[in-house]
Amino acid sequence: MTKTDRILGGLYGSLVGDALGVPVEFAPRSARTADPVTGMRAYGTHHQPAGTWSDDGALLLCSVESLAEKGDDLQDMGGRFVKWLDQGHWTAHGEIFDIGIATRSALGRIRSGVPAEEAGGRSLHDNGNGSLMRILPVALACSGWDDNFLSDRVQRASAITHGHGRARLACVFHALFVSELLAGRTPQEALESCRRRFLALFADHPEMPVFRDLLSEPLADRSPDGIGSSGYVMDTLTASLWCLLTTTSFSECVLKAVNLGDDTDTTGCVAGGFAGLLYGREAILAEWVAALPKRDDLARLFERFVESLPSSS
DSSP states (O other), rough: OOHHHHHHHHHHHHOOOOHHHHGTTTTOOOHHSSSOSSSOOOGGGGOTTTOOOHHHHHHHHHHHHHHHHHHHHHHHHHHHHHHHHHHOTTOHHHOOOOOHHHHHHHHHHHTTTTTGGSSSSTTTOOOSSSTTGGHHHHHHHTTTTOHHHHHHHOOOHHTTOOHHHHHHHHHHHHHHHHHHHHOOOHHHHHHHHHHHHHHHHHTTTGGGGHHHHHHSOGGGGOGGOOOOSSSBHHHHHHHHHHHHOOOHHHHHHHHHTTTSSHHOOOOHHHHHHHHHHHHHHGOOOHHHHSSSSSSHHHHHHHHHHHHHSSSOO
């Protein structure tokens, strides 16, 4: 499998996972146990057509576009996020129907003149998953670089909307894991290598106690009852890794993520990105990709993004 196959798998997988989760967002896990998601649904929570991605997918696409056209220009990236908020840029159907409180506040600050890298909230309450859900393109863009460079770039990108150390470090963990999957590692191999690299970067960081279980526990052995699926950044990161480690196909992984309930679109988006990287673009059901709107626009955008990367062969 080429890197391009994996990159396209990760990008399309994120959108598909997001879209699978949109119709059932906020419903509890018990609702999914009684009525599990098995494919694309229409309407539901946000009354959207089947295949509609949420703010997760839209901000991820804004990130892809910024990286493809401007490279490491986070002011430009933040500006495209504001364009999404004000004009519906890269929404599925021109409508914004979901946005996190922290993200809305940060984009308001950018609109009022605060530099993008300083806009994200830095309080303990600013540790939702709003930067984790969109960080995949940044992780892909710097996956072959030195870990210190990767960490700096990813943390700066997170800080556009989420500037607390916990959210920023969760994005770095995600990016390190992405780089391992992109190199062709198995999920368990990728996790073990990611753990070593993360510890080398942050051994003395004050947020390290929060990551203790993620760094040491045999995650694949954890029961579903021990996996949270809220909008908290650590829940989303842990749940997405767990779904990848405990499944054997793209479809199984994203459906397991969505059927955890609660913040279904974001867990589906992050897990779908991981699974797409692992299994490649062709592993995603054609009918799921066909349900996505703006497919020609997506194909052109992703082609430009891949061409902008140093090497994807």
